[in-house]
Structures are given as structure tokens and as C-alpha cells.
Amino acid sequence: MTEHPLSLAVPQALPPVLSGCAGTNRAPANVARQIAANDDVAAIGLWLAEYHDSPHTFRSYRKEAERLLLWATQIRGKPVSSLTREDVIAYEAFLCHPPATWCDDSLARRGEHRRLFTGPLAERSRRQALGILAGLFNYLVRAGYLAGSPFVLQRRRARRGMPRAIERYLDRSLWDDVLHSIDGWPRSTNRNCQRYERARWVLRFLYETALRASEAAAACESDFQRVRGRWWLHVVGKGDVEGQIPLSDHLMEDFARYRGFHGLPPAPADNGKIPAILGIAGRASALTPTAIYQIVKATFRHVADTLQKEDAAKASRVRRASTHWLRHTAATHQAEDGTPIHHIQQNLRHSSIGTTSIYLHAEEDSRHASTTRTRADASQQREGDLP
Incomplete structure (x- = not known):
């Protein structure tokens, strides 16, 4: 049997009220549809399928989609295709303080009942999670599945400092x-x-x-x-x-x-x-x-x-x-x-x-060498001037 795109962590048979078949943010009938999916799980699965040739990206994106889908249906009590801007703000707060039942160390790392959190997400991880989900919603809007994305209203935060040089390399x-x-x-x-x-x-x-x-x-x-x-x-x-x-x-x-x-x-x-x-x-x-x-x-x-x-x-x-x-x-x-x-x-x-x-x-490296060398030379000169 072919594995479900969301790898069984999300129920495959959500009730109609949670499936997204009648989500309040679904695109109107007169919008040209680019995909045949008619429920949220199928639509999200299609988005994930776009990354089948990048296994690490696929797993990362699947994890974020699972988290949101479970949160929306189990905690918020609504389908993903009914989420509003208020829901997105509430979800970001949830990422800061996920309940202990979602971080249970006894849960497996894989499978239907796997653990989806190890604890609260740091700011950088939250930004990454919300960025991935914004990409999901943009895709579903372009596909004619959703009428709009609640992520487009997200406040742009100023970047702190200059981009850091990459350090994951071998000299x-x-x-x-x-x-x-x-x-x-x-x-x-x-x-x-x-x-x-x-x-x-x-x-x-x-x-x-x-x-x-x-x-x-x-x-x-x-x-x-x-x-x-x-x-x-x-x-x-x-x-x-x-x-x-x-x-x-x-x-x-x-x-x-x-x-x-x-x-x-x-x-x-x-x-x-x-x-x-x-x-x-x-x-x-x-x-x-x-x-x-x-x-x-x-x-x-x-x-x-x-x-x-x-x-x-x-x-x-x-x-x-x-x-x-x-x-x-x-x-x-x-x-x-x-x-x-x-x-x-x-x-x-x-x-x-x-x-x-x-x-x-x-x-x-050149800037570091010239700066430290200049300081070292000045220090030696001052020592030489001492009586």
C-alpha cells in the first residue's frame, strides 16, 4: 500500500465539518481550479508531492503541515481551509507553548502517533514554520483551492543585524x-x-x-x-x-x-x-x-x-x-x-x-588579521616606550 502523503499522523477520514470540503476560505465556484483535490488533506498532500525529489525538504514541510492540521482540527475545531488571521496569531502563540501531551518523550519519532514537538519553538524556528505554512497557503490560493491566505497580513519584522556568513563547511x-x-x-x-x-x-x-x-x-x-x-x-x-x-x-x-x-x-x-x-x-x-x-x-x-x-x-x-x-x-x-x-x-x-x-x-579573515595585527603592533610599541 502506498503511504499517505501525511504519513498517517493525521486521520485520513476527517468528518465533513473538519475535512475542508465546505471551508469558509474555499475559493468560489467561478474561480478556475488547477487541482482536483476537494478536501484539505488531499490538497496539502498535493503540495507536499511537489517536493518528492527533495527528501529533507519534504520531511520538514510535512512536519509543519501535520502540526497545523492537527492543531486546527483538534484544538481550534475547524478545518485548515477555514483558518483566519486570528487563528494564525493563535497558532504562533501555540508554537511558543505547545501542551505537554504534544511533547511526550514516550511517543515514537515516527509513525501514526509520533511526537511532533520536543518543546516550545525558538523564535527562529517559529519564523521558519510560519514561512513554510505561508508557502503552503500561497500554493493553494494559486491552485484555486483557497480564496486567500491569512498569512499575507503577517507583519514584516525587521531583520536583526547583517546576514551571518555560512559556517557549515570544511576548511x-x-x-x-x-x-x-x-x-x-x-x-x-x-x-x-x-x-x-x-x-x-x-x-x-x-x-x-x-x-x-x-x-x-x-x-x-x-x-x-x-x-x-x-x-x-x-x-x-x-x-x-x-x-x-x-x-x-x-x-x-x-x-x-x-x-x-x-x-x-x-x-x-x-x-x-x-x-x-x-x-x-x-x-x-x-x-x-x-x-x-x-x-x-x-x-x-x-x-x-x-x-x-x-x-x-x-x-x-x-x-x-x-x-x-x-x-x-x-x-x-x-x-x-x-x-x-x-x-x-x-x-x-x-x-x-x-x-x-x-x-x-x-x-x-583579512579584516580580522589586519585589525588584530595593528593592535598587537601598537601594544608592543607602547611596551617598548616604557622606561
Whole structure:
């Protein structure tokens, strides 16, 4: 049986008064409908289905939809499609103080009766939750399911301070330590060799291309294109944004090595459908984004276990790393190497160059060094002037 989009945490047979079939905020009959869903659970499930290829986003969005749906039907006593601005304000207050029954440690983390809160949400988590739900309501309005969104009246809060630079990345030295550690893995058996070659290729591929896990899972031979003697990777990413990622000759040599290990021709076929990251034991079947995420996490855990003996701090940082850390690492290193910011923006397919600027650590490091050096020199001079 196919799992319900909301994963059974919400009753699948709500009574008509709570189902949303006759919600007070439903769009009038003369509005063109873009979806066939006629109740709130089905409509929310369709919105979630838009994110099926991004498992982490899907789970995060599903959690927020479940929370709101359960709160609306069980506490507010009304369907989601009847919520007003007053309800949204009440829901934000609820997120600050969810009842103990919703935070019960004895409840499972998964399944029909899972725990949906570990405690009150911090301000940042509340903003994120309300932002996700605003996106849900906007989608349902555009789909002709709802007449309007109670979130559009939300007061815009001024951002505090400047955007913080991204910190979820591995610095150059630590990245080199990771690669060196992997190269030390045992290769005495065929299984060990498969594990080594896969980890070696996956980390290098994600690092150089700065791909998301879902994009890496979708990449296949025909996406590798040679133009005027240079290799590029064609990507259709988040929001169906297309991009061309430049690939170095060194990465293509690593790709040829990986393919050769599995008995494939070194160069990808122009019209080939073999995935860039092969399935288990080199099968020509694509892995899911979740599987790629798990491969990366398992690799980082293994590396961290090795580093633990010599540097616990390094090991701790590597153990936290994930596929998205590799994307951040790639962007950070490109910035440190002097790659123009608009080129990094194109490589990451950011719509705003302001988003890309969070990876520019070099200028901050230079400012820190010049400031502290000047102060140190002044201090030494004053000490020299003392009798």
C-alpha cells in the first residue's frame, strides 16, 4: 500500500465539518481550479508531492503541515481551509507553548502517533514554520483551492543585524584531511574496493559541482557535455532552475577511474542514461537522494572515527558534515581561490548574489588579521616606550 502523503499522523477520514470540503476560505465556484483535490488533506498532500525529489525538504514541510492540521482540527475545531488571521496569531502563540501531551518523550519519532514537538519553538524556528505554512497557503490560493491566505497580513519584522556568513563547511586543511583519510581505507577485498571507490567519487563529485543530493541523484551520462574542448554538467535544480556547471579535467579523470572500476568506458556516452553515481555494487540504476545523503554521512562518520584519535575537535566537525556541507565547502573554497562572486552565483544557481555573499570568508579573515595585527603592533610599541 502506498503511504499517505501525511504519513498517517493525521486521520485520513476527517468528518465533513473538519475535512475542508465546505471551508469558509474555499475559493468560489467561478474561480478556475488547477487541482482536483476537494478536501484539505488531499490538497496539502498535493503540495507536499511537489517536493518528492527533495527528501529533507519534504520531511520538514510535512512536519509543519501535520502540526497545523492537527492543531486546527483538534484544538481550534475547524478545518485548515477555514483558518483566519486570528487563528494564525493563535497558532504562533501555540508554537511558543505547545501542551505537554504534544511533547511526550514516550511517543515514537515516527509513525501514526509520533511526537511532533520536543518543546516550545525558538523564535527562529517559529519564523521558519510560519514561512513554510505561508508557502503552503500561497500554493493553494494559486491552485484555486483557497480564496486567500491569512498569512499575507503577517507583519514584516525587521531583520536583526547583517546576514551571518555560512559556517557549515570544511576548511581547506580539514577537507584535505578527509580525502587523505579516505585514501587510507582498506582495499583487500572486492567489497572494500567498491566502498572505497564509491566514497572517493561521491565526495569529489559533490564537492567540485556543489550539487544538492537530489541533483546528484538525477545526474546521468548525457548531462556531461563537452563544449569547445571543455566539460560541463547540465543541471535542472531547485525550482526547475537550469544551470551549466564547469568541470575540471581532474574531476573527469576521477569520473573515468570510477567508471573504469565498474567496467564502463571512461568517457560518458552522449545519449547515455547510466547515472553519474551508480547503484549498490555498481548497478546501472540511480540511487535516491536519501541514499546519497546516507553514503556521505557514513563516509564522514568513518573519517571522523579515524580523526578522533588525533584531534577530537576535527572529528566532531567532520561527524556533523553532510551533503549540504559539501555544497557550502565548494562555494567557500571557490571564493577563497578568487573565483568572481558572479561566477560562484552561477555555479550554485542562486537567484540573488546576496545569497552567494555568505560564502566570502576571505575578506572577513583579512579584516580580522589586519585589525588584530595593528593592535598587537601598537601594544608592543607602547611596551617598548616604557622606561
